[in-house]
Amino acid sequence: MFLQLLANGLVTGSIYAIAAVGVSLVYGILRLVNFAYGDMMAFGALIAFGCNGPLHQSMVVSALAGMAATAALSLVLDVVLWQPLRVRRAGFMSLFLASIGLALVLRQALLLAAGPQPRSYAVNPYRVFVLGSVRLSEAQVIGIATAVAAIVVVGLFLSFTNAGRVLRAMADDRSLAAVAGVNVGRATQVAWLVSGLLAGLAGTLAGLVEYSFDPNFGFQLLLPVFAAVVLGGIGSAYGALAGGLVLGIAEELSTWSGFAGGVDPTYKPVVAFGLLALALLVRPQGFFGQARVA
């Protein structure tokens, strides 16, 4: 039972981790807590569904299409919304409110275009993989394999590519990076591009693992993703990865009967936030965060 929950937690946690990195990267560059991120995930999941369902494409092609479409949306939004706000030197509060307005528009547009009915990807729900005492559905296996691969790729990108180093440098100290010759406009576009790709991927994987989803599901995912970002320390990409995994695993393990009888599964999200509150009491800036950001 413990191992099964651990495996489930790894599945949930790796999806949180991917999305949390996407949120954290943009925050690192733009100081924007993107409230529309959940709805961008839903957008990617729905595009992937369009390819997978009506167009009968394979799951891989569909996921790639979802990622590409979300990245394109992300770049377009940068041009039409975020750039004008930057030009006007909007503060944290204005940016946050704008992202809330955007979230509202995006979600309702998805509901309008796709309707509120739940959808499922064409995967075999009865195929089960057994690993010792752990049983995983086909969707979970695909989800965890893709997520682990994506986390490794993102880690390598951040650590070893020039663009990844630039993003981390800007998250650390924007003015110092600019003085050192970093092309800020270019780095911003890279951040939105990567963030969009990750949103599309995380949305598709979440839709896959949850069996069915509707345009509202992005918002339900958003709060645990935010919790993961805060737990890791806002703006730290590695912290977001760790925060996502820790939260996902903690949520699932909290229902384990060996752990003081286990928590009622409906309270899983509350467990995530309880953990977050505790962690912030000990370390107000998160695991990897800076105490103050200029």
Add this chain to the structure above:
Amino acid sequence: MSILASGGFWAFVGVVAGIYTILALGLQVQFGFAGLLNFGQVAFMAIGAYTMAILVVKEGWSMWLAAPLGVVAAAVGGLLLGLPTLRLRADYFAIVTIAFSEIVRYVATNEDALTGGSQGTIALRGVGEAAQYNGQWDRFEARVQGWLGFSSSDATMLVIVWVVAVGLLALTWAALRTPWGRVLRSIREDEDAAASLGKNAFAYKLQALALGAALAGIAGLFYAWQFSFFSPDDFAPLLTFFAWMILLLGGLGRVWAVPIGAAVFGFIFAGTRFLDFAPFSWFGSDQRAYLRLIVIGLIILVLVVLRPQGLLGKREEMVLE
């Protein structure tokens, strides 16, 4: 278009605008004067409304005792939220407060025995028996109606809500002119400077948070009285965002900008109901409900881009230094 001319409909819009005024006034105290980015305001509204309803239905309290206790419970909720979180950076605080409001809604949805669960207060007494908490309120409203000589209960509610709202606005306005209010604003402007003068910034911020929460609790009471039955889904984060939109429409840092923002918001929110000309008329009624929220979202966006300080606010308070 007959509903456009109906006094009852606009009285209803006015009542909702009054409730939002009180809710957004709480945010104005917290953000406009103490600089706290509280995005969980709706939770205190829920705490106020539920505390009153539960005490009346389950404990048989008089509503006139239960209502003030609901406000106290909301303020205590603000203290409990603030103690661990006020030391956080602004962006962390914003996220944690949203999480707090979702936890409150989650508990209200899942603790059926305490709150009636997802069915709402109608199930407070259990299955098969509709629970009612506003009998005393209805009698009070009827007496006010007779005293005013009104024929409609909506118009009576409109008067009651706005008398209370204006009273609270005046009290808040006066409070900010006391030494306490000046210290609060000095903390928002420069916390280190205020601290160096021996002011306990943490205590002042905690008081502002609790005061704003109490105001949200009062808004919750009126919400409960206006709608007879309510459920956890009535207290979704969307309501907090509406309150922020009101603050933004009116202007930050000004008490009397709040009712103006609420009136404009009420007009937009009710007005989008009448978008029945082309291209809106091409859509079905459920689709038009989505369009309506799209329009509201777009208004927020345009406003943030073009006039971040609100209609009456000061621009310096919304842009980076």
